[in-house]
Amino acid sequence: xxxxxxxxxxxxxxxxxxxxxxxxxxxxxxxxxxxxxxxxxxxxxxxxxxxxxxxxxxxxxxxxxxxxxxxxxxxxxxxxxxxxxxxxxxxxxxxxx
Amino acid sequence: xxxxxxxxxxxxxxxxxxxxxxxxxxxxxxxxxxxxxxxxxxxxxxxxxxxxxxxxxxxxxxxxxxxxxxxxxxxxxxxxxxxxxxxxxxxxxxxxxxxxxxxxxxxxxxxxxxxxxxxxxxxxxxxxxxxxxxxxxxxxxxxxxxxxxx
Numbered sequence: 001x002x003x004x005x006x007x008x009x010x011x012x013x014x015x016x017x018x019x020x021x022x023x024x025x026x027x028x029x030x031x032x033x034x035x036x037x038x039x040x041x042x043x044x045x046x047x048x049x050x051x052x053x054x055x056x057x058x059x060x061x062x063x064x065x066x067x068x069x070x071x072x073x074x075x076x077x078x079x080x081x082x083x084x085x086x087x088x089x090x091x092x093x094x095x096x097x
Numbered sequence: 098x099x100x101x102x103x104x105x106x107x108x109x110x111x112x113x114x115x116x117x118x119x120x121x122x123x124x125x126x127x128x129x130x131x132x133x134x135x136x137x138x139x140x141x142x143x144x145x146x147x148x149x150x151x152x153x154x155x156x157x158x159x160x161x162x163x164x165x166x167x168x169x170x171x172x173x174x175x176x177x178x179x180x181x182x183x184x185x186x187x188x189x190x191x192x193x194x195x196x197x198x199x200x201x202x203x204x205x206x207x208x209x210x211x212x213x214x215x216x217x218x219x220x221x222x223x224x225x226x227x228x229x230x231x232x233x234x235x236x237x238x239x240x241x242x243x244x245x246x247x
Contacts, residue, residue: 011205022213026191039126052199054125056133058190058213060169066209069200 003094005078012072012096014043014051016065018082024057035085038063042081045072045096072096125184125197133194138186138221141193142233145184146223149231156206156222156234167240169211174222176206178232182225183208189218189240214240
């Protein structure tokens with residue numbers, strides 16, 4: 001997981017790159033690999049959810065997201081949680097610059 | 098032996114009930130499974146948002162007119178409205194729903210992601226505003242090399 005969070009005027013811009021093959025039903029049958037994709041991503045700052053995504057296997061491999069939100073300061077920490085279809089979770093964090 | 102089994106069952110149940118709550122407020126994959134199985138955008142949108150009227154022209158979809166690599170088609174969504182839920186659909190793959198974004202309070206409707214499209218098709222965005230109204234936008238994206246499954 002790669003996170004970049006940058007304060008621009010009053011909004012924080014977050015660029016997020018996750019690691020997952022994002023393999024759905026059809027791709028799994030075709031390539032003979034297991035179904036594996038991230039189903040939910042949450043971004044929190046100071047314990048509050050600022051952005052969430054419910055995701056399906058038609059996002060590209062190693063999904064990329066950019067999103068913006070207000071209300072954070074430079075130096076705040078953004079925490080990203082993900083869970084995949086098998087229940088595997090990942091957490092990472094970055095400081096807002 | 099029985100007691101041990103009982104205890105371990107309890108631990109599993111506790112872990113299962115705690116996990117989703119801590120991770121998410123609304124997991125649309127879990128709460129609206131029908132929407133993720135729907136083959137067309139129309140059906141998926143109805144499963145998620147119902148069939149209420151939608152307002153056009155307030156959301157901008159930034160997508161290439163011609164996408165060379167269908168495995169990663171960049172899609173940008175932008176609006177001046179205050180939107181709390183933004184969902185992305187396409188008609189290029191076996192199922193329509195791609196992603197549902199949620200921004201509870203301080204979100205700005207300026208998002209980007211990359212999606213798979215195995216053929217030329219329409220990309221649809223449906224969003225719910227803070228005012229409770231539904232907004233939508235559609236854009237056609239031409240794909241020269243398909244990206245779904247190879």
